[in-house]
Amino acid sequence: xxxxxxxxxxxxxxxxxxxxxxxxxxxxxxxxxxxxxxxxxxxxxxxxxxxxxxxxxxxxxxxxxxxxxxxxxxxxxxxxxxxxxxxxxxxxxxxxxxxxxxxxxxxxxxxxxxxxxxxxxxxxxxxxxxxxxxxxxxxxxxxxxxxxxxxxxxxxxxxxxxxxxxxxxxxxxxxxxxxxxxxxxxxxxxxxxxxxxxxxxxxxxxxxxxxxxxxxxxxxxxxxxxxxxxxxxxxxxxxxxxxxxxxxxxxxxxxxxxxxxxxxxxxxxxxxxxxxxxxxxxxxxxxxxxxxxxxxxxxxxxxxxxxxxxxxxxxxxxxxxxxxxxxxxxxxxxxxxxxxxxxxxxxxxxxxxxxxxxxxxxxxxxxxxxxxxxxxxxxxxxxxxxxxxxx
Amino acid sequence: xxxxxxxxxxxxxxxxxxxxxxxxxxxxxxxxxxxxxxxxxxxxxxxxxxxxxxxxxxxxxxxxxxxxxxxxxxxxxxxxxxxxxxxxxxxxxxxxxxxxxxxxxxxxxxxxxxxxxxxxxxxxxxxxxxxxxxxxxxxxxxxxxxxxxxxxxxxxxxxxxxxxxxxxxxxxxxxxxxxxxxxxxxxxxxxxxxxxxxxxxxxxxxxxxxxxxxxxxxxxxxxxxxxxxxxxxxxxxxxxxxxxxxxxxxxxxxxxxxxxxxxxxxxxxxxxxxxxxxxxxxxxxxxxxxxxxxxxxxxxxxxxxxxxxxxxxxxxxxxxxxxxxxxxxxxxxxxxxxxxxxxxxxxxxxxxxxxxxxxxxxxxxxxxxxxxxxxxxxxxxxxxxxxxxxx
Numbered sequence: 139x140x141x142x143x144x145x146x147x148x149x150x151x152x153x154x155x156x157x158x159x160x161x162x163x164x165x166x167x168x169x170x171x172x173x174x175x176x177x178x179x180x181x182x183x184x185x186x187x188x189x190x191x192x193x194x195x196x197x198x199x200x201x202x203x204x205x206x207x208x209x210x211x212x213x214x215x216x217x218x219x220x221x222x223x224x225x226x227x228x229x230x231x232x233x234x235x236x237x238x239x240x241x242x243x244x245x246x247x248x249x250x251x252x253x254x255x256x257x258x259x260x261x262x263x264x265x266x267x268x269x270x271x272x273x274x275x276x277x278x279x280x281x282x283x284x285x286x287x288x289x290x291x292x293x294x295x296x297x298x299x300x301x302x303x304x305x306x307x308x309x310x311x312x313x314x315x316x317x318x319x320x321x322x323x324x325x326x327x328x329x330x331x332x333x334x335x336x337x338x339x340x341x342x343x344x345x346x347x348x349x350x351x352x353x354x355x356x357x358x359x360x361x362x363x364x365x366x367x368x369x370x371x372x373x374x375x376x377x378x379x380x381x382x383x384x385x386x387x388x389x390x391x392x393x394x395x396x397x398x399x400x401x402x403x404x405x406x407x408x409x410x411x412x413x414x415x416x417x418x419x420x421x422x423x424x425x426x427x428x429x430x431x432x433x434x435x436x437x438x439x440x441x442x443x444x445x446x447x448x449x450x451x452x453x454x455x456x457x458x459x460x461x462x463x464x465x466x467x468x469x470x471x472x473x474x475x476x477x478x479x480x481x482x483x484x485x486x487x488x489x490x491x492x493x494x495x496x497x498x499x500x501x502x503x504x505x506x507x508x509x510x511x512x513x514x515x516x517x518x519x520x521x522x523x524x525x526x527x528x529x
Numbered sequence: 530x531x532x533x534x535x536x537x538x539x540x541x542x543x544x545x546x547x548x549x550x551x552x553x554x555x556x557x558x559x560x561x562x563x564x565x566x567x568x569x570x571x572x573x574x575x576x577x578x579x580x581x582x583x584x585x586x587x588x589x590x591x592x593x594x595x596x597x598x599x600x601x602x603x604x605x606x607x608x609x610x611x612x613x614x615x616x617x618x619x620x621x622x623x624x625x626x627x628x629x630x631x632x633x634x635x636x637x638x639x640x641x642x643x644x645x646x647x648x649x650x651x652x653x654x655x656x657x658x659x660x661x662x663x664x665x666x667x668x669x670x671x672x673x674x675x676x677x678x679x680x681x682x683x684x685x686x687x688x689x690x691x692x693x694x695x696x697x698x699x700x701x702x703x704x705x706x707x708x709x710x711x712x713x714x715x716x717x718x719x720x721x722x723x724x725x726x727x728x729x730x731x732x733x734x735x736x737x738x739x740x741x742x743x744x745x746x747x748x749x750x751x752x753x754x755x756x757x758x759x760x761x762x763x764x765x766x767x768x769x770x771x772x773x774x775x776x777x778x779x780x781x782x783x784x785x786x787x788x789x790x791x792x793x794x795x796x797x798x799x800x801x802x803x804x805x806x807x808x809x810x811x812x813x814x815x816x817x818x819x820x821x822x823x824x825x826x827x828x829x830x831x832x833x834x835x836x837x838x839x840x841x842x843x844x845x846x847x848x849x850x851x852x853x854x855x856x857x858x859x860x861x862x863x864x865x866x867x868x869x870x871x872x873x874x875x876x877x878x879x880x881x882x883x884x885x886x887x888x889x890x891x892x893x894x895x896x897x898x899x900x901x902x903x904x905x906x907x908x909x910x911x912x913x914x915x916x917x918x919x920x
Contacts, residue, residue, distance in 0.1 A: 169787035268787035328771040328795045329763065335796045336760045338789065339803070343752035345736060361734035369727045369760050372720065377855070380719040386826060394824055396560035396659035398729060398816060402823065404719045405726045412730070425789060432793065433785055435777060464768070464855075 145179075149261050149353040150245075150252045150420070153211040156181040156204050158247065159281050165242075166276075171267040174256065178281050179247025180204050180239035183223065184231035186287070192523060193287045194229060194514075195278065196238040197295030197302035200370075200427050201419060203246035206238040207231065212418045221502060228510040234291065239281055241274040241302075243427050245420035248277075252353060252420045262422075264350035269426060271298070271434045275305045282313070291521060292514060294318035296499035297466065298427070301434050304474065307455070308436055308447035316454040316517040318510065321463055321499040323470035324444050324477070325435035330465060333373055334428040337366030341421045350422055363421045364412030371411045376462040376495030380404060444477035451478075454520065455485040456513040458499075458506060465496040486513070536570075540652050540744040541636075541643045541811070544602040547572040547595050549638065550672050556633075557667075562658040565647065569672050570638025571595050571630035574614065575622035577678070583914060584678045585620060585905075586669065587629040588686030588693035591761075591818055592810055594637035597629040598622065603809045612893060619901040625682065630672055632665040632693075634818050636811035639668075643744060643811045653813075655741035660817060662689070662825045666696045673704070682912060683905060685709035687890035688857065689818070692825050695865065698846070699827055699838035707845040707908040709901065712854055712890040714861035715835050715868070716826035721856060724764055725819040728757030732812050741813055754812045755803030762802045767853040767886030771795060835868035842869075845911065846876040847904040849897060851889040877904070 143154050156179050165173040181204040186193060196206050196219065203210075207217040207224045223229040223236055240248035243266070251266035258265075282290065293303045293314050300322025307317050326334075341347055344362025348355045372380075384404040388394065400406040440446035455478055459471040468489050478485040490505045492498040499506065518525060534545050547570050556564040572595040577584060587597050587610065594601075598608040598615045614620040614627055631639035634657070642657035649656075673681065684694045684705050691713025698708050717725075732738055735753025739746045763771075775795040779785065791797040831837035846869055850862040859880050869876040881896045883889040890897065909916060 264789070268789075325777065327768060328775045328777060328793075329766075329768045331777070331793050332763045332771060332795050332799055333760075335791075335793075335799055336756060336763065339759060339800070340731060340756045342789070343735070343756055365727060365731045365734055365756065368730060369724075372723045372727065375720075377718060377720045377858075380723060384719045386716065386719060386722070386829075398655070398659075398733070398820065400726075402719075402722050402726075404723050408723055408726055409730070429789065438777075467768075 145247055147254050147261075149254075152246065154179055154247045155208070155211040156247065159284050161277075161280050161284075163280070165273070165280070167267050167273045168270040169267050173242070173249060173267070176242060176249040176277060177247070177253070178239050178242070178249075178277060180237060180281060181206065181208060183207050183236040184234050186235040186285070190287050191289070191291060191521060192233065193235045193237060193285070193290050194292045194294065195282070195290050195306075196223060196229070196236060197293065197299035198238060198241065199295070199297035199299050200431065201415070202299070203244065204238045204240045207236070210418075213414075218500065221500070222507065222510060228507045229294070229514070237281070237285070239278055241427065242277045243269045243274065243423060243430060245423040250420070251350070251422035251426055261353040263353070264422070266422070266426065268429055270430050271301045271305050272309065274430065275302050275309060278302070278306075279310060279313075289313050289315055291523070292316045292318065292517065294320065294510070295322075296320040297322055297496065298431055300466075301431065304436060307451065307453050308439075311448070311451050311453050314453045315521055316456070316513070318456045318458065318513060319471075319474065320458040320506075321460055321466050321496055323466050324437060324474050326432050327470070331432045333370060334432055336369050337428060338425050340366040340369070341425060347421060352421065358416075359421045360416040363416045363419065363424060366424060367415040368408045368412040371408060373465045374495060374497045376464065376493055378462060378493040379495050379497075382493065444473065445480040448478055448481045448483055451481060451483050453483070454517050455483060456509065457485065457487045458509055459489050460492045460494070460496070460498040460503075461489060462493045463496045463498065536638055538645050538652075540645075543637065545570060545638045546599070546602040547638065550675050552668075552671050552675075554671070556664070556671070558658050558664045559661040560658050564633070564640060564658070567633060567640040567668060568638070568644070569630050569633070569640075569668060571628060571672060572597065572599065574598050574627040575625050577626040577676070581678050582680070582682060582912060583624065584626045584628060584673075584676070584681050585683045585685065586673070586681050586697075587614060587620070587627060588684065588690035589629060589632065590686070590688035590690050591822065592806070593690070594635065595629045595631045598627070601809075604805075609891065612891070613898065613901060619898045620685070620905065628672070628676070630669055632818065633668045634660045634665065634814060634821060636814040641811070642741070642813035642817055652744040654744070655813070657813070657817065659820055661821050662692045662696050663700060665821065666693050666700060669693070670701060670704075680704050680706055682914070683707045683709065683908065685711065685901070686713075687711040688713055688887065689822050691857075692822065695827060698842065698844050699830075702839070702842050702844050705844045706912055707847070707904070709847050709849065709904060710862075710865065711849040711897075712851055712857050712887055714857050715865050716828060717823050718861070722823045724761060725823055727760050728819060729816050731757040731760070732816060738812060743812065749807075750812045751807040754807045754810065754815060757815060758806040759799045759803040762799060764856045765886060765888045767855065767884055769853060769884040770886050770888075773884065835864065836871040839869055839872045839874055842872060842874050844874070845908050846874060847900065848876065848878045849890075849900055850880050851883045851885070851887070851894075852880060853884045854887045854889065856887040
């Protein structure tokens with residue numbers, strides 16, 4: 139189903155072990171500009187059934203990509219949600235046809251700021267239009283059209299993936315039978331904009347960023363991007379998780395060194411997170427995708443009334459939050475649930491007790507697995523798909 | 530009492546509106562090295578009484594300095610704790626003799642990495658020894674000796690100032706009649722080390738940092754330091770405070786600009802915090818002082834038993850925390866209170882309801898003012914000083 143190919147240019151070359159969808163139809167964007175052509179890199183797992191009723195779209199988070207359940211071609215690591223997606227897993231690929239696509243603005247094969255601008259023959263850089271979550275989803279609808287799927291059985295995702303799931307339901311609800319927005323919000327909070335802004339300023343402060351023209355100049359704002367990742371990574375965890383994992387443990391030493399090397403394990407861990415990230419991610423993509431998150435505010439599109447996004451919805455919803463997630467805390471999910479209740483939508487909500495912070499949605503959380511399995515099974519029955527064990 | 534003088538060298542010159550204490554006695558440091566000579570810049574307010582029993586030492590936080598209650602000579606802004614310290618204020622300078630000194634490692638006149646290394650005639654840079662909170666306090670004891678004060682009526686401070694207050698009680702308890710550690714902890718948490726490490730990495734990633742030799746090279750790691758300050762500043766606030774203050778309000782515009790300028794007010798605010806900070810603070814001092822905070826762990830010095838620091842203490846304690854402070858949350862203060870209870874110390878504890886986050890200790894918080902006033906008044910009575918109104 140997937141093949142290894144190398145895509146790119148003299149500026150940035152990445153190995154792709156997935157499929158490519160080329161759109162020749164212009165994509166109008168919220169900023170008023172449009173992409174004349176664009177490409178989406180995507181991965182699929184399982185088989186689409188005869189009436190195309192078993193398709194699940196998994197939406198990735200800020201630094202994720204299409205490799206939700208297969209080995210990453212650059213890092214060699216398992217798919218980012220292999221805990222949840224695969225044969226016999228809660229999102230069972232022996233039963234569902236799972237699609238995961240790299241968002242536009244991304245850097246793993248979909249059109250983004252590191253792609254070649256057809257008008258200049260050079261990487262877009264900051265000439266790439268600023269995109270929104272809505273734009274990402276609009277591009278995804280083209281892929282789903284291309285796959286000739288009229289209705290998705292489920293759209294699910296965590297964090298920015300959950301924003302996309304909500305946007306699908308708000309803008310293309312008639313094409314979504316069920317949805318699971320996990321550890322997410324209907325709008326980016328002030329504090330989250332603030333953290334994203336720190337990350338962007340860190341990238342742009344790096345002289346190797348060159349006003350976004352680093353690919354042409356052969357430079358690499360790796361240090362700025364690494365610091366951005368370090369700051370963001372703290373927000374993915376929790377105080378308790380850090381305390382349990384690292385505490386004040388020292389790094390291979392009995393005593394502090396009275397210097398600025400990584401004395402504490404938590405310092406060493408963070409540095410590794412920063413350094414390993416820059417090998418696989420494009421700095422400008424980081425700017426564009428964080429910007430899309432910051433602009434996300436579903437209520438603002440409906441005169442400030444979130445519920446108006448979902449009037450008359452037939453989609454079945456299940457929202458999930460984690461108690462120690464301070465990036466997208468439970469109250470954000472609750473606000474969505476209240477809006478859905480206001481339009482009498484079919485919605486369930488699970489708050490999972492966990493000390494792992496925002497990252498919990500990517501980790502071993504049996505209650506999450508049970509929730510996803512149970513919700514999909516119940517939706518299968520409603521949709522008239524064969525139940526588990528009788529696929 | 531204070532005078533405006535200019536101190537420094539060809540490398541860094543700062544206007545000083547305070548007093549200077551020059552020590553010719555070597556200062557042994559926790560790292561095993563010592564400072565042969567050192568200087569402390571300090572400010573005093575009010576008059577020392579005849580038996581020298583009314584002295585209050587105020588200890589400053591990470592980026593604070595000696596100008597607790599008078600206009601800052603570089604920024605022109607009011608003293609950083611003028612809400613609390615001054616004539617008729619809770620720390621009443623018509624009644625108490627208030628001392629506030631710049632910590633060693635700092636950059637407002639006390640010896641630090643921007644000072645001239647006598648051995649080379651050049652700024653210390655990273656050759657300056659790594660210091661600890663204990664070292665800062667040991668240097669302060671020399672200043673208090675110089676002022677011929679045998680016992681401080683009170684030592685108080687917030688955040689890193691609270692760490693110093695605790696260190697005073699642990700190491701020089703016989704010289705402290707009462708102490709108010711506010712919004713602080715007996716050890717730096719893993720998460721706080723992580724945030725400090727992001728700040729240090731941001732400074733050190735700036736090519737103008739030059740391995741710490743920027744003063745000699747005539748460069749300035751302003752961008753790296755600004756990003757460090759931005760990240761730290763978020764931790765001083767709270768999600769609620771940011772939401773109340775900024776929400777998703779746009780900056781002078783009706784609509785988002787689809788670009789990377791500061792669209793949101795919170796972005797503009799953070800950028801200002803970063804830019805204005807670098808004008809008054811030395812990048813290497815930021816490294817040294819954050820390192821001192823990270824190394825702070827009072828229990829570690831006593832075989833892991835925090836209470837052992839305070840065995841037999843006669844000091845009267847009052848600890849204060851704020852409900853929305855997630856940098857030094859209430860549980861950190863509670864741990865100190867429990868340790869003090871274990872040695873039957875005289876301790877009170879107030880958790881103040883506030884949505885302002887860690888910064889609450891510096892802001893208009895009437896319950897804090899009442900608490901400080903009440904605690905000092907009660908300690909005055911015990912100490913046999915004249916009560917308020919009969920000074």
